[in-house]
Amino acid sequence: MSETLSHHLRRTLALGLPLVGSQVAQVLIGLTDTLMLGRYSVAALAAATLATSYFFTLFVLGSGFAVACMPMAAGAIGRDDEVHVRRVARMGLWLSLLTGLVMAPAMTWSEPILLALGQTPGVAADAQAYLRIAGLGMIPALLTAALRSHLSALERTRIVLLATLAGAALNILLNWLLIFGNAGFPEMGLRGAAAASVSVHVLTTLVLAVYVTRGPGMARFELFRNIHRPDWPIFGQIFRLGWPIGLTHLSESGLFAASALMMGWLGTVALAAHGIAIQIAALTFMVHLGLSSAVTVRVGRAWGQGDGVGLRRAALAASILSAVAVVLAVILYLGGGPWIIGLFLDPADPMAPEILILGVHLLVLAALFQLVDAGQVMSLGMLRGIQDTQLPMIYAIVSYWALGIPASYVLGFLFGMGPTGIWLGLVVGLAAATAALLARFLRLTAGGVTSRS
Numbered sequence: 001m002s003e004t005l006s007h008h009l010r011r012t013l014a015l016g017l018p019l020v021g022s023q024v025a026q027v028l029i030g031l032t033d034t035l036m037l038g039r040y041s042v043a044a045l046a047a048a049t050l051a052t053s054y055f056f057t058l059f060v061l062g063s064g065f066a067v068a069c070m071p072m073a074a075g076a077i078g079r080d081d082e083v084h085v086r087r088v089a090r091m092g093l094w095l096s097l098l099t100g101l102v103m104a105p106a107m108t109w110s111e112p113i114l115l116a117l118g119q120t121p122g123v124a125a126d127a128q129a130y131l132r133i134a135g136l137g138m139i140p141a142l143l144t145a146a147l148r149s150h151l152s153a154l155e156r157t158r159i160v161l162l163a164t165l166a167g168a169a170l171n172i173l174l175n176w177l178l179i180f181g182n183a184g185f186p187e188m189g190l191r192g193a194a195a196a197s198v199s200v201h202v203l204t205t206l207v208l209a210v211y212v213t214r215g216p217g218m219a220r221f222e223l224f225r226n227i228h229r230p231d232w233p234i235f236g237q238i239f240r241l242g243w244p245i246g247l248t249h250l251s252e253s254g255l256f257a258a259s260a261l262m263m264g265w266l267g268t269v270a271l272a273a274h275g276i277a278i279q280i281a282a283l284t285f286m287v288h289l290g291l292s293s294a295v296t297v298r299v300g301r302a303w304g305q306g307d308g309v310g311l312r313r314a315a316l317a318a319s320i321l322s323a324v325a326v327v328l329a330v331i332l333y334l335g336g337g338p339w340i341i342g343l344f345l346d347p348a349d350p351m352a353p354e355i356l357i358l359g360v361h362l363l364v365l366a367a368l369f370q371l372v373d374a375g376q377v378m379s380l381g382m383l384r385g386i387q388d389t390q391l392p393m394i395y396a397i398v399s400y401w402a403l404g405i406p407a408s409y410v411l412g413f414l415f416g417m418g419p420t421g422i423w424l425g426l427v428v429g430l431a432a433a434t435a436a437l438l439a440r441f442l443r444l445t446a447g448g449v450t451s452r453s
Contacts, residue, residue: 003310015157022148022290033052034049037190042268043122043126044189046272047190053256054114061249062099063142066146070293072237072387073088076088092150095238096146097143101139131194140204143205144208152297153300159208159211160208162207163204167201174195174200175193245384251396259425259426266419272351285377291321295319296381299386311385315445342356362423368427376434383437383440383441388440404428407429410425
């Protein structure tokens with residue numbers, strides 16, 4: 001018998017709130033960097049905005065294999081197949097490690113790439129200096145993503161929240177010590193923020209690795225048993241499911257990275273204002289990203305059991321919670337814009353007034369695209385729950401790259417709308433993706449579901 005909608009709401013909240021909290025804490029790490037570097041210098045803030053967008057673009061591409069583990073493990077749990085859960089987690093760690101190694105050169109020699117993308121020599125050089133340190137955190141970041149997917153599928157999300165909160169606290173402390181040179185530490189500025197980020201990634205990985213082996217009820221999965229041995233059938237299955245997820249993530253993050261690059265063409269003030277506003281928008285978006293992971297697990301379990309009614313109720317419950325979060329975010333953006341943007345700026349900086357005015361304006365636009373941004377990520381979470389990734393990838397690429405990015409360029413430069421046009425282009429891409437992805441999920445689940453192992 002399928003669970004009621006109210007039961008799904010409670011289960012989704014119990015699973016999703018820690019995931020939301022961990023996502024918010026993760027973004028708080030970036031917000032802390034932005035806030036503290038903004039107090040250090042506008043030049044450091046601009047370089048960090050560019051460098052973190054670059055790092056995140058690579059990370060989301062590589063994290064597709066980790067994300068693929070979540071619906072696979074959730075479906076296995078729905079079938080009561082704990083051995084399959086372990087096999088999926090182990091090969092997810094394998095693929096995450098290999099992906100991190102492949103990405104290392106792109107961060108070590110990032111300056112020529114950034115110059116080719118039209119960035120100024122000074123900003124590109126500073127961004128590479130950041131990435132050469134921060135890039136050391138890519139492997140632990142991807143391993144953390146794989147462990148997080150394993151724990152989320154098991155609905156053990158509280159430890160993920162606690163580990164991320166510990167990382168956020170460590171980041172604040174290390175930033176204070178290393179960016180500004182407090183308590184006798186060297187003043188490293190931008191490089192200090194990068195070193196702090198690496199430390200946070202390593203700490204989070206270690207905490208989750210200990211928990212998956214020694215946490216309550218976790219020993220039975222024997223996650224690291226024979227981890228050196230390849231499991232090629234599962235490796236191949238994760239690869240086939242994960243690469244479209246990675247490219248879907250890349251197409252979306254590429255939309256936002258392209259907007260940062262176009263802002264860079266408009267100057268330091270535009271890039272700094274964009275960096276602040278996009279960090280704030282990312283903070284509220286983490287609510288939907290956490291709920292998207294929760295709906296993947298809840299839909300995945302119902303799909304593993306062949307419960308079509310429960311699957312649709314799980315999707316509806318998560319959508320209701322996401323809609324409530326959208327309303328709250330819009331109220332925040334429209335009511336507190338000047339105060340929020342002002343937190344990131346040094347009033348004595350001569351560029352601060354211009355950045356404040358533009359940043360507040362961009363937050364108004366962020367309220368506009370919050371709805372469609374939430375819609376696309378929730379639809380993707382539902383589709384991943386039924387292990388449908390390849391056609392959604394195509395929808396995303398077309399929406400973001402064939403519609404969103406050209407719209408940002410045309411509106412921002414050809415129509416002379418500047419930063420406003422660039423952000424309106426984001427709305428175009430996200431709206432197209434939401435419509436296509438949601439329509440596909442409704443079509444695929446309209447006649448019931450059949451689980452696939």
